[in-house]
Every structure is written in structure tokens, then in C-alpha cells.
Amino acid sequence: MPVTDMPDFARDLLEEFETRSTVRVNTPVIQPAEPFLDMAGEDLRRRIFLTESETGASLCLRPEFTIPVCLRHIETATGTPTRYSYLGEVFRQRREGSHEFYQAGIEDLGESDTAAADARAIGDAMGILGRLLPERTLALTLGDQAVFEAVVRALGLPLGWQKRLIHAFGDIAHLEALLDRLARPQPVTGLDPRIATLLASGEEDELVARIDRTMQETGYSTNASRSPLEIARRLKDKLALAETRLDGGALLLLREFLTLRLPLADASSALAGFADAAGLDLDPALARFDARLAALTESGLDLSGMTYRAAFGRPLDYYTGLVFEVTETGSSAVLAGGGRFDRLLTLLGAKDRIPAVGFALWLDRIEQARDQE
Amino acid sequence: MTITIALPSKGRIKDDTAAVFDRAGLAISAVGNDRSYRGRIDGIEGVEVAYLSASEIARELAAGAVDFGVTGEDLVREGMAEVDAKVDFCARLGFGQADVVVAVPEIWLDVETMEDLGDVAADFRTRHGRRLAIATKYWRLTQQFFSRQHGIQLYRIVESLGATEGAPAAGQADIIVDITSTGSTLKANHLKVLSDGVILKSEACLVRARKPEHDRDPRIGRIIQAVQGAVV
Numbered sequence: 001m002p003v004t005d006m007p008d009f010a011r012d013l014l015e016e017f018e019t020r021s022t023v024r025v026n027t028p029v030i031q032p033a034e035p036f037l038d039m040a041g042e043d044l045r046r047r048i049f050l051t052e053s054e055t056g057a058s059l060c061l062r063p064e065f066t067i068p069v070c071l072r073h074i075e076t077a078t079g080t081p082t083r084y085s086y087l088g089e090v091f092r093q094r095r096e097g098s099h100e101f102y103q104a105g106i107e108d109l110g111e112s113d114t115a116a117a118d119a120r121a122i123g124d125a126m127g128i129l130g131r132l133l134p135e136r137t138l139a140l141t142l143g144d145q146a147v148f149e150a151v152v153r154a155l156g157l158p159l160g161w162q163k164r165l166i167h168a169f170g171d172i173a174h175l176e177a178l179l180d181r182l183a184r185p186q187p188v189t190g191l192d193p194r195i196a197t198l199l200a201s202g203e204e205d206e207l208v209a210r211i212d213r214t215m216q217e218t219g220y221s222t223n224a225s226r227s228p229l230e231i232a233r234r235l236k237d238k239l240a241l242a243e244t245r246l247d248g249g250a251l252l253l254l255r256e257f258l259t260l261r262l263p264l265a266d267a268s269s270a271l272a273g274f275a276d277a278a279g280l281d282l283d284p285a286l287a288r289f290d291a292r293l294a295a296l297t298e299s300g301l302d303l304s305g306m307t308y309r310a311a312f313g314r315p316l317d318y319y320t321g322l323v324f325e326v327t328e329t330g331s332s333a334v335l336a337g338g339g340r341f342d343r344l345l346t347l348l349g350a351k352d353r354i355p356a357v358g359f360a361l362w363l364d365r366i367e368q369a370r371d372q373e
Numbered sequence: 374m375t376i377t378i379a380l381p382s383k384g385r386i387k388d389d390t391a392a393v394f395d396r397a398g399l400a401i402s403a404v405g406n407d408r409s410y411r412g413r414i415d416g417i418e419g420v421e422v423a424y425l426s427a428s429e430i431a432r433e434l435a436a437g438a439v440d441f442g443v444t445g446e447d448l449v450r451e452g453m454a455e456v457d458a459k460v461d462f463c464a465r466l467g468f469g470q471a472d473v474v475v476a477v478p479e480i481w482l483d484v485e486t487m488e489d490l491g492d493v494a495a496d497f498r499t500r501h502g503r504r505l506a507i508a509t510k511y512w513r514l515t516q517q518f519f520s521r522q523h524g525i526q527l528y529r530i531v532e533s534l535g536a537t538e539g540a541p542a543a544g545q546a547d548i549i550v551d552i553t554s555t556g557s558t559l560k561a562n563h564l565k566v567l568s569d570g571v572i573l574k575s576e577a578c579l580v581r582a583r584k585p586e587h588d589r590d591p592r593i594g595r596i597i598q599a600v601q602g603a604v605v
């Protein structure tokens with residue numbers, strides 16, 4: 001790719017990455033497709049450029065940097081906290097805009113002081129955008145997966161329901177549908193009476209043996225996919241979950257929580273007030289929220305353009321805490337998006353849990369914003 | 374302008390299509406000999422018939438290379454993005470009925486609905502070290518149904534080009550998305566359709582590729598009306 005193709009502010013960016021003491025990495029443009037599809041789901045398939053190697057391995061053009069940077073970290077530097085920076089082209093099928101565009105960002109892998117690392121990621125994103133778009137007012141929206149999870153847990157729902165709600169966080173339509181179900185439970189019908197009897201009398205062993213027998217008779221392997229025990233256990237859970245009703249008060253609380261949207265500077269006291277009024281113990285999550293906020297204030301960042309939105313999350317199972325995005329005030333074009341993904345590296349094969357936070361800058365949108373005016 | 378109508382080139386669907394066109398008063402005569410792959414409509418000037426396979430017809434419609442096609446709705450919807458902007462389903466022809474469905478092993482006693490499947494998919498990686506695997510040839514329909522309608526993201530598609538219903542027992546996949554007309558193949562393979570797992574009720578349709586020049590051409594409306602009149 002000719003250098004002239006890079007956005008004209010690329011040099012400023014690289015300078016920023018260096019001042020912010022990051023290690024610049026590059027990753028091959030051609031990547032194995034598996035990790036991307038495995039982490040982000042099949043929906044991604046329509047949006048990436050796939051090809052096959054001669055041996056039939058599925059390859060794609062790099063659709064983003066986080067996964068390749070994490071894989072590289074696992075291979076080379078597990079155990080050593082490192083802040084990586086990257087700048088390069090990514091390739092995605094989009095209805096509008098070019099299929100190839102530049103992205104840059106920072107991934108902070110392995111730092112155990114999560115509050116400080118979160119604050120630094122936000123500070124870096126805001127600082128860099130401030131330099132690239134001087135004199136513009138930026139707006140930051142912040143969400144926290146861990147706070148939502150704490151609220152759901154504190155409501156005392158069965159584990160299965162907690163999982164469903166947590167899994168749907170960030171997908172408001174899906175979440176609303178689940179809340180409706182919780183308000184109007186529908187008992188399971190149509191269950192084979194013999195199975196129902198076994199369940200009612202708690203004869204799990206007999207039920208498992210029965211499932212096992214049927215699988216063998218019908219030619220299904222009992223270990224290639226879901227096992228008889230897994231099926232029996234979930235059937236039991238399902239019957240319990242179907243009868244679960246969240247009382248009106250608790251539903252109201254959950255809905256009230258999801259509508260919270262306020263200046264970040266006021267979020268700590270508002271969340272504490274919500275927990276108090278609701279009689280919910282949200283403590284470890286709120287303590288971490290407060291610590292992050294304290295670290296942000298300490299770093300001298302101006303909080304006035306920052307908003308906390310309780311329902312803001314990403315429905316992917318590796319996000320664990322902070323999520324944020326930055327736009328120009330009054331615009332919907334996301335210039336930077338980031339978050340904490342403490343589960344990603346283990347999902348990608350790391351043996352130990354490696355805390356991770358990072359953000360990506362959308363250079364094409366930043367360029368457009370610079371061109372306006 | 375020549376109008377091209379792509380019709381199925383073989384099998385039952387070919388005969389059923391010919392019968393509908395006959396009833397519609399659009400008699401087709403072969404160009405050249407009887408086994409020719411081209412024909413014309415008697416009585417309407419400049420209308421050509423091209424005989425193609427059902428999946429080719431869907432592809433030609435997507436490319437706008439033909440004006441009309443008769444083929445299964447499933448193939449058309451699977452074959453292109455933003456399908457309703459690109460083509461117009463003019464008439465459902467009353468044959469070639471089949472449903473595209475989500476089917477799981479019968480022995481999954483705890484899975485009757487898409488919501489159950491969502492629970493299983495969400496936990497699958499933790500339990501099995503891999504995502505839930507779906508065997509199908511319907512990539513697009515599966516993605517739309519799972520992600521957009523049911524918020525299920527975490528699964529993997531295993532491409533299946535034939536005998537999809539055998540994939541779960543063979544250990545190639547956990548569940549399937551496939552087409553079924555009577556359900557007997559599913560049953561023979563000990564699979565069951567989820568209660569809300571019908572993705573599409575498909576049948577043979579007369580499909581028009583949306584083209585601006587159609588607006589001013591009276592022959593277009595004439596063909597559509599004739600076929601619609603023959604299937605009510």
C-alpha cells in the first residue's frame with residue numbers, strides 16, 4: 001500500500017503512540033478466519049473477506065486488530081504487561097463507505113490495576129482525538145457490564161435467568177423480551193409424562209440412563225455433542241426457570257436501572273443511591289466503578305462531556321467491565337470505541353487470565369470530521 | 374427490449390410450471406427441437422424463455438440477468454442481500470412447498486424453542502470448548518433468523534452440501550437448518566423441528582428482478598396478471 005494512502009495525520013498518531021509509551025505492532029493482513037468467527041459469531045462472516053488456503057484452511061483479510069494483537073501477546077509475552085499500539089488497514093464488507101480503511105488503537109494487556117488501566121485507555125483515546133480534532137467538543141458515553149451483572153445477581157434470580165439477562169446486555173430488544181417473559185411466566189407444556197414423573201421424583205440417574213439408552217438406540221454419540229447428563233440437568237433447570245416470576249417491584253427496579261443516563265461525574269452517587277433505595281448490595285462492582293472514576297479524575301481529565309448510560313454494553317461474551325465510545329457532540333459517528341475484555345485472552349487460548357482493555361480509532365471517520373469546516 | 378423468463382429445466386417443478394403457464398394462457402413453444410433449452414411465449418412479441426436449474430435461476434435473478442424467474446423462494450432469499458429491494462415476488466404458484474426449519478436431535482428433551490437453543494448456545498463454549506455447530510447450506514437465512522430475530526450470535530456454521538439431516542448423528546454438527554416438505558427425513562434421523570423454528574415457508578414463486586425499464590413495459594404487467602390469474 002503506498003504511504004500516500006494513509007491519512008495525513010498518521011504521523012501525529014504515531015508520535016502520540018510513542019509519547020504514550022506503547023509498543024507498536026504490526027500483524028499480517030491475511031489472518032486465520034477461525035478466531036474471528038469463533039469470538040464474534042457467524043454474523044461477522046458476511047462482513048469479512050474470506051478465502052481459502054490451498055490446504056482448505058479458512059483465511060480472511062484482517063477485519064480488526066484486537067484479536068491478532070491478543071494472539072501475538074499469548075504467543076510471545078504472556079505474563080508481561082504490555083501496551084501495544086497499531087495502525088494499519090482493516091477490511092470489511094460495508095454497505096456504505098470503502099471496504100478497506102485504516103484503524104489505529106491501543107491494547108493494554110496484562111495490567112492488573114484495572115482502574116488505572118481503564119482510566120488510561122479513556123485518557124489516551126480522548127487525548128489523541130483532542131490532538132487530531134482540536135477545538136472540537138467530544139462526547140464520551142460510558143457503560144459498565146459488571147454493574148449490570150451485579151444488579152441482576154442482587155435481584156436473586158436463578159442462575160439460568162441471570163445468564164440469559166447478562167448475555168442479552170447491550171441488545172435492548174432482546175433484553176426487553178426477556179423482561180416480558182419474567183413478568184408473565186409460561187410453564188413448560190407437552191413434556192412426555194414418563195419424563196415428567198422422573199423429574200418430579202428427582203430420579204436423575206434414571207433419567208440420564210434413559211436418555212443415554214435412547215441416544216445409543218438412535219445412533220447418536222453420547223459424547224460428541226451434548227451429553228445425557230447435560231440434557232437432564234438443563235431440563236430440570238428449564239422447568240424451574242419457566243416458573244420463575246420476577247415480582248413487579250424487582251422488574252421495575254431493573255427497568256429503572258436500564259434507563260439511568262446521567263453525567264459521569266454524578267454516576268457514583270446516583271448508583272449508590274439506586275442501590276440504597278432498591279436495597280441491593282452492588283458493592284464490589286460499585287467499588288470498582290468508583291475506583292475507575294477516581295482514577296479518571298486524578299488523571300486530570302475533564303469529565304464534563306462524559307455520560308454514563310447504564311444500558312450501554314456489547315452483547316459479546318468476552319466483554320467484562322468498561323465499555324465506551326467517543327463521538328463529536330451532536331453527531332452519531334463513533335470516532336473511538338473501546339472497552340475491557342478480560343475474558344478474551346483465555347477464550348483465545350491463554351492459560352492464565354490476562355486482564356485487557358483497549359480502544360480502536362476509526363480513522364476514516366476522523367478524517368471526515370477533520371474535513372468538515 | 375427482449376423479456377427473458379427463466380424456468381426450471383427439469384423434474385416435477387418443470388412440469389408444474391408449464392401447467393401454470395398454460396392455464397395463464399402463456400403457452401410456451403420450444404425454439405428448435407423439443408429438447409431445446411430455449412423457448413418463446415406464443416402471442417407476446419419479444420418474450421424469451423430460458424430453461425435453467427432452480428439454483429441458477431435464483432442467481433440470474435440476483436444478477437438482474439433475467440427479467441422473471443420461477444424458482445423456490447428459499448433459493449432466492451438465500452441467494453441475495455436486501456432481497457425485497459432487488460426482486461418482487463409476483464405470485465406464489467402453489468407447488469414446490471417446503472419449509473426451511475431449525476431442527477435439533479429429538480433426544481434434546483430440554484430444547485423445544487429458539488429461546489432454549491439460545492440458552493444452550495450461550496453455554497456451549499464453556500461446556501464443550503467450542504461453539505454450537507449448525508450444519509446447513511442456508512448461511513444467510515440462518516444468520517438472519519438466529520441473530521436478528523432471536524439474538525443468538527454464538528454458533529458456528531458448518532457448510533453442508535447434501536444429506537444435511539445426517540450431520541448431527543454423524544457428529545459433524547450439533548443441529549441443522551434444512552428444507553423439509555413432509556418431515557419424514559427429519560424423523561428418520563431422529564430430529565425434531567423447534568416449535569418456533571420455521572424460518573421460511575417456501576414454495577415455487579414467479580419472481581421479477583426489479584428493473585427501471587419494466588415500469589413502461591405493458592408486457593410485464595400482462596405476464597404478472599396472467600400468472601396471478603392462473604393460481605388463485
